[in-house]
Structures are given as C-alpha cells and as structure tokens.
Amino acid sequence: MRLPRSVLFGAGQRRAIGSVTASLGRRALICTDARLSADPAFRTMLADLAAAGVETHVYDQTQPDLPIESILECVARVSDFAPDVVLGIGGGSCMDLSKVVAVLLAHGGQISDYYGEFKVPGPVLPLVAVPTTAGTGSEVTPVAVVADKERGIKIGIASPHLIPVAAICDPELTTTCPPALTACSGADAMTHAVEAFTTLARPIDAMLTQEHVFVGKNALSDHFARLAVKSIWDSLKPAYDDGSNAAAREELMLGALAAGCAFGTAGTAAAHALQYPVGNLTHTAHGDGVATLLPFVMQFNRPACTPAFAELARIVGLGTPESSEEILSQLFIDGIAALFASVGIPKSLEQLGLAEDQQEFVAENSLLAGRLIKNNPRPLDLDAMRRITRAAFAGDRERLLDGVNLNLQKAD
Ligand SMILES: NC(=O)c1ccc[n+]([C@@H]2O[C@H](COP(=O)([O-])OP(=O)(O)OC[C@H]3O[C@@H](n4cnc5c(N)ncnc54)[C@H](O)[C@@H]3O)[C@@H](O)[C@H]2O)c1
Structure with a gap:
C-alpha cells in the first residue's frame, strides 16, 4: 500500500488542523478556492492554525480541473512567502494544486518535467490535505491531474512523494455540496x-x-x-x-x-x-x-x-x-x-x-x-x-x- 502517515476521519476532525500542521512546519501555504475562503468554516481553520503558531498565506484562486496557468500563478504569488508546509483545502482541484505547487517549490523546473510516473526526484514540501468533496480521494493518492491546454491534454503527475503526510477528512465540510x-x-x-x-x-x-x-x-x-x-x-x-x-x-x-x-x-x-x-x-x-x-x-x-x-x-x-x-x-x-x-x-x-x-x-x-x-x-x-x-x-x-x-x- 502507498498511504499517508496519518488519516484523521470523522465529524469535527478539521479542528485538528492547527496541531497537525504545526508538527510539520511554521509557514503554511494554503491552496483553496474563492468559495471556501469566504466560508466561516475556513476562517475557523485559519484561527486554529494561528493559535497553533502557524503563519499562513492563502491562495484562493484555484480553478476547477487545474489549468497549468493557475498553478504557475500560485507559485509566482507565493515565492516571497517561502512556505515550509503546503495545505490543500477544498475539492480535488485544490488538493491537486497543493501537490504540484509543493513539487515546484521543492524542485523548480517546468510542470511538464514531472508528467508521468516517478519523475519527481525527491521529497516535496510536506502536504496536508483537507477534502471538502466526497470524491477524488486525492487526500491519500500519489497523483495530481493537471490540464495542459497547450498540448490539449489532461495529464497526471504520479509519484509517491505526492502523497500527503496527513489527510484530515471531516464530513461536515461536505454538507454544503449541492x-x-x-x-x-x-x-x-x-x-x-x-x-x-x-x-x-x-x-x-x-x-x-x-x-x-x-x-x-x-x-x-x-x-x-x-x-x-x-x-x-x-x-x-x-x-x-x-x-x-x-x-x-x-x-x-x-x-x-x-x-x-x-x-x-x-x-x-x-x-x-x-x-x-x-x-x-x-x-x-x-x-x-x-x-x-x-x-x-x-x-x-x-x-x-x-x-x-x-x-x-x-x-x-x-x-x-x-x-x-x-x-x-x-x-x-x-x-x-x-x-x-x-x-x-x-x-x-x-x-x-x-x-x-x-x-x-x-x-x-x-x-x-x-x-x-x-x-x-x-x-x-x-x-x-x-x-x-x-x-x-x-x-x-x-x-x-x-x-x-x-x-x-x-x-x-
Ligand atoms: N489526485 C487525484 O487522486 C484525483 C483523483 C480524481 C480526480 N482528481 C481531480 O480532482 C478534480 C475534481 O475535484 P472535485 O470533484 O473534488 O471538484 P473540484 O475541486 O474541481 O471543485 C468543483 C467545484 O465544487 C466546489 N466545491 C468544492 N467543495 C465544495 C463544498 N463543500 N460545497 C460547495 N461547493 C464545493 C468548488 O468550489 C468548485 O467550484 C479534477 O481536477 C480531477 O482531475 C484528482
């Protein structure tokens, strides 16, 4: 099996986000989208992270299906912040964004350098995944899927290094799904x-x-x-x-x-x-x-x-x-x-x-x-x-x- 180090599951588990993250780093990049960043549940998570001594930078412009332009934009915006841990909070698109950004911050290069299997050369920044849909399973998987419009393809980056260190699965975060x-x-x-x-x-x-x-x-x-x-x-x-x-x-x-x-x-x-x-x-x-x-x-x-x-x-x-x-x-x-x-x-x-x-x-x-x-x-x-x-x-x-x-x- 290839699995995260920790999987927390159950109603209310999102409140563990501060201590889980603090055990991995002090400067957290959060990849999410505009919907969730406006949600009160998200503000509570930010407060829990601050209470645990974690400084945060929120990127909330994740686009569904992850066009590579949006990944590059996120990396450009975060370069001064220098995170030491990356959180993906949202659906599969947000979690996949966090994975690819963690690769680029650790290893540089072009996104296409990592298309396929085993192309990520070593560990990436530690990842914490918090899904808000009951769907992709990206919180535990070794893959991120990106949309490369120039080549007209959706393609996977697959590497065991992409498996989040911790997955926090709180079904209460899915009650807003239409x-x-x-x-x-x-x-x-x-x-x-x-x-x-x-x-x-x-x-x-x-x-x-x-x-x-x-x-x-x-x-x-x-x-x-x-x-x-x-x-x-x-x-x-x-x-x-x-x-x-x-x-x-x-x-x-x-x-x-x-x-x-x-x-x-x-x-x-x-x-x-x-x-x-x-x-x-x-x-x-x-x-x-x-x-x-x-x-x-x-x-x-x-x-x-x-x-x-x-x-x-x-x-x-x-x-x-x-x-x-x-x-x-x-x-x-x-x-x-x-x-x-x-x-x-x-x-x-x-x-x-x-x-x-x-x-x-x-x-x-x-x-x-x-x-x-x-x-x-x-x-x-x-x-x-x-x-x-x-x-x-x-x-x-x-x-x-x-x-x-x-x-x-x-x-x-
Ligand atoms: N890495 C993997 O293992 C893996 C597996 C399958 C799919 N994927 C990828 O995941 C993406 C699809 O993810 P998804 O289906 O979770 O959707 P998504 O992340 O693309 O989000 C779709 C929409 O749902 C909204 N949304 C998310 N959570 C919500 C909530 N709790 N309440 C209301 N709205 C909410 C988002 O804001 C967005 O507008 C695709 O890019 C796909 O390729 C990845």
Whole structure:
C-alpha cells in the first residue's frame, strides 16, 4: 500500500488542523478556492492554525480541473512567502494544486518535467490535505491531474512523494455540496473503487513498486475497494437527496477515502483513460465523465471480471443466494448504471455533450494514457476503444454484450 502517515476521519476532525500542521512546519501555504475562503468554516481553520503558531498565506484562486496557468500563478504569488508546509483545502482541484505547487517549490523546473510516473526526484514540501468533496480521494493518492491546454491534454503527475503526510477528512465540510456536486464526486469515487477492484494484478517481484507508482490490485487494495463500494452504494442517493443527512455524508466520505486508498495503490483503467479526451472536448467535470463511461467500460470488461463483479453484487445485496456469477455480474453493472441515473449522471456521452464526429478522437486519444490502458483487465486496442466509445455515445450497453443473451433484468 502507498498511504499517508496519518488519516484523521470523522465529524469535527478539521479542528485538528492547527496541531497537525504545526508538527510539520511554521509557514503554511494554503491552496483553496474563492468559495471556501469566504466560508466561516475556513476562517475557523485559519484561527486554529494561528493559535497553533502557524503563519499562513492563502491562495484562493484555484480553478476547477487545474489549468497549468493557475498553478504557475500560485507559485509566482507565493515565492516571497517561502512556505515550509503546503495545505490543500477544498475539492480535488485544490488538493491537486497543493501537490504540484509543493513539487515546484521543492524542485523548480517546468510542470511538464514531472508528467508521468516517478519523475519527481525527491521529497516535496510536506502536504496536508483537507477534502471538502466526497470524491477524488486525492487526500491519500500519489497523483495530481493537471490540464495542459497547450498540448490539449489532461495529464497526471504520479509519484509517491505526492502523497500527503496527513489527510484530515471531516464530513461536515461536505454538507454544503449541492446535489449535482455530491453526485458527480460520489460517482467519481465509485468509479475509483470499481476500477481499482478490477485492475490487473501484476506479477510480484522486488522491482514492482519501484517501476510502477500504481502497482495493480492486491489483497489490501481490494479490502479498501470493497469497503468503498459498499459505503458509496449505501450513501450516494441518500446524500444526494438530503445534503444535511449527516450519516449519509459520513458514509459517503468514508467510501471516497477508501476508494482513494484502493486506487492510489492499484490504479484505475479504461474509464479514466477515456475521460481524459472526453473532458478536454466537452469541458465537463472529471466525475461526470468517468461515471458516464463506467457502466460501458464494465460491460466491455465483464468477460474478464465476472467473479469480481459478482462478488461486489453480493456485497451490496443484489441477487439471491442461488444467483449464478453470470447473473450477479450483470446485475452489478445494471445496478451501477441505475444508481448513477438516480443521481442525474448522464446516461450517454451524447448527453454529456460529446459531438458525434468526436468519437474517433476520443477512441484514439484514450490510448495515450498508457499507464491506465495497461491496467485494464481486458486488453484494449483502438478497436476496443471505438466499441466502448460508440456504445457510450449511444447510451447502449447491449452493443457490448458480445452476442451473449443474458436475459436479465435491465437497469433503468
Ligand atoms: N489526485 C487525484 O487522486 C484525483 C483523483 C480524481 C480526480 N482528481 C481531480 O480532482 C478534480 C475534481 O475535484 P472535485 O470533484 O473534488 O471538484 P473540484 O475541486 O474541481 O471543485 C468543483 C467545484 O465544487 C466546489 N466545491 C468544492 N467543495 C465544495 C463544498 N463543500 N460545497 C460547495 N461547493 C464545493 C468548488 O468550489 C468548485 O467550484 C479534477 O481536477 C480531477 O482531475 C484528482
């Protein structure tokens, strides 16, 4: 496993921010956005940091999906302050900004120097991550995703050095998420959990963890993925329906955290590879993109994942004790599609805003995400990506049944 040194979880844990940070440094750069910096909860966190003897500099102009210009602006603004610890407080965009800024402050260079795996040469400034969405899991993962408009790509910087030293997960910080954000970020987390549970397991040798940041599924990542799938399954709709439901908010955040722990080790696969070009073309949120794609990717992958999907179906209570693995695996795919539809996730790439003539671009460019392609449980080539893209564009999973007539209950 690759994990933070400390993970604090539960309602009220944000009040630990002062002492956690003071144990790491005295000059804290805080990466957040304009919404949170105007929130009273944020001012309380600043007061707690000051009371713990930590001087702060707040950068509150983080842009969703992290265009590299905004990272450079943050670094330029902070150069005189010379922080010795960096806090990311907000959604995945704020936490990812804190990671990339911590790299640049420690090592200099261009952001593109660090694209890919293992390009960060050594430790970065210590990071403290405080998520305000139940979604990305960035508070525990070794990756930051940036949008490089010049190259027309979203790309990851993946290194164990990017794992925050401490994650402070307080579900009370998510109660302000409107339903659409709850759905998008929660479905993102479910996608992490399902993809982590079904990535390839790699042959183990002494160099596995030295050559791959994401090492494929294993017993420990599976453990987190199961917890994540069950927690998100139970809580996504209740948290979407009633944002003030504290129990659902807590369960959803636990699921998102566990999903981050799972994919931060195992990795993700085809849904994420396809989302990169889809997100670039449609300018839609990462979570909406991966969640729209997930049921189609699962349908394509089903022949390689039948026992895994069947196990997840049992965990969430689908089927009967007599149901075969064939039936259970399809029920789980249908169940995920129905859950996502119930919280307003688009049912097709067309609904998401992709144009018909952009399908080929998506299929071709998805293959550029090599680290995600190599993780997928069923081999992927251009033909496979075309099939998934076309089925997802049309919103028609039956196109991916490979002629198998399962005669199953259909999802909504
Ligand atoms: N590093 C990782 O492991 C990882 C994993 C998945 C996604 N990501 C990245 O994370 C980003 C998406 O993050 P996200 O889904 O958390 O959204 P986000 O950080 O992009 O924020 C989206 C919007 O939600 C608002 N918001 C955040 N918290 C809120 C709250 N509590 N109440 C009301 N509004 C709130 C923000 O102000 C912003 O306007 C993308 O850039 C994606 O690529 C990173």
